[in-house]
Every structure is written in C-alpha cells, then in structure tokens.
Amino acid sequence: MKDGGAAAKGRGKTAGLRMGILPDLLAYHLRCAHVAVFQHFNRTLGVHGISGPQFGTLLLIEANPGVSQSSIAEALRFDRSTLVQIVDRLEDRGLVKREPSAQDRRSHALRLTEDGAALLDELKALSDEHEGIVAETLNEDERKSLLALLERLHTPGPPRPEGRAG
C-alpha cells in the first residue's frame, strides 16, 4: 500500500465513520472526484449557463466547422437525442447555427455564430482557470499521469481474453 501523505490522511475514517471497503474502490473515488470537479465547473463555466456536454459540443464545432450532429454524438458518445437537445439549446441562445449540409440533405452542418465564437473564447479562458484550480494539488507530471490513466479507462483497449470469470 503506497499512498501519498494527503491520500493516507483521509483514509479509513471520514466524518468519524469507518469507511469500510469504500476507499479501495475506483468507482468511489471516481464519483467523488467527478462531483468535486463538476461542482467547481458549475461555479465557473456554469455562470454562463453552460454545462459540460454543451462546452464539449461547442469545442468540437469550433475545431470542425460544418460538422454533423451524428459525428459529434459519436465522438462524445452521447445518444443522438441527447445531442439534438444540446444543439437545440445552443441554437436557441444564438450560439450555434444549423445549415443545410452540402454532402447529405438529411443532415445539418453545424457552425458557431459570432456570438458563439466570442462566448467560447471566454469559456476557454475560464476552463483554463478551472482546470488549474481543481488540479492544484497535483504537479504537472501527476496531472498528465492522471489524464493518461483516466483515458485508458474510457478508451477501448485490445479485446478481452476469453473465459474471464463472470
């Protein structure tokens, strides 16, 4: 059992309770970290009424002007109806426009409006600050390790060996 000092300190008891097996569960720490980071996200980028999925969608439209809804849904692993709701909301606020697609008459090409591009610049600056604050207990190497380890949890790896229990 090799933990940093800060990690070891919180181990075992919280609010005077025995924590049982919780401190050994990845699911527990992932949920707690997710809650802590997105509470802070909501206090920073959230003041503009922008959620995490909306921010991700704006970033992808900026990086891929004319992108289709289905490509964004696939890249961010949202189901299609969730993405349509996100784009509806961004379009209602005048941040994104749907144009007819040159390639496919049944789909739309998404672009940022001028207002959308301006707000996204502000959001990116807030995100820089937010990312710095939520990870301020980590040095740059630790932050990069954490990113790479998290990426391996959500990026499909090689096929699982057959015959695994369960």
Next chain:
Amino acid sequence: MKDGGAAAKGRGKTAGLRMGILPDLLAYHLRCAHVAVFQHFNRTLGVHGISGPQFGTLLLIEANPGVSQSSIAEALRFDRSTLVQIVDRLEDRGLVKREPSAQDRRSHALRLTEDGAALLDELKALSDEHEGIVAETLNEDERKSLLALLERLHTPGPPRPEGRAG
C-alpha cells in the same frame, strides 16, 4: 508530453473529428471515465436495482451499525434530503431499518436487515468483479496511482494561497 501508447493512439481524432483542446482537459477525461465505469456498474450491481449512492450507503451502515443519517450524508457528501430518499428506498425494499437512536431522540440509528446483509454480500462480490473489469487495462501499481490521484482531487488539501487569479 509523455503518454502511454494506448493513450497516444486515441489522441487528436475520434470518429474522424479533430478533438480540439478536449484531450488536454481533466474534466473531459473524468466525465468519460465516469460514464464508462458507471455504465458498467449499472450492468453489474445495477441488475439488483442498486445505484452507486445506495451501495455506498449500505457499506457505511454495515461498517457502522447504528449510524445516523446525518453522519452518512456528511461522509458521502450528500445533502440530507438526498440521503433520506436513499434510505427510504432501502427501507421500502426491506434492506435497512431505522431504529430510535439511544443518543438522540430526533435521529434514527440505521442497521442492515438480514436481507440487507445478504444482498450486500452479493453486491460486494459483484463489485470486486466490476472493479477488476473496468480497470483491466491497468496493472496494480497503476490502479493504486489512479486511486491516490483521484483522492487528492476530492480530499480537501491545505488552504489555497491568497491572491490567486480569479
């Protein structure tokens, strides 16, 4: 930029799209990993109709028989009304009982019922399996590093230096 091979492979493009700054954001990888792990949680422990917060609550009651609702809410950082709903649901299913507290007439002492203890044993076995599968791309050292890094994101550290931008 030092990333593992698996991490680097997924970098830059997903579903043929340029990912912009998303792959550099902790919030992005945390959300994706959270979605991946809890989708798997729901396919395993979820088949018993048990959510993450319910599982955490059962584990704390087991480790602290007679615990109060407010202590659990504090330890798991739920607001009180959320915890009351969780305990209501567990009580309705006959997994938990509320007894009068010997210390404080206004609060309840929570205990597992026999059914609750039996189900929790099954859930813990499923959780072991679930934890092994979601982290199967990590070796044991990497898994422990990830736990410790996540813990530092959600465990309050020393006070922040004054005068931070923002």
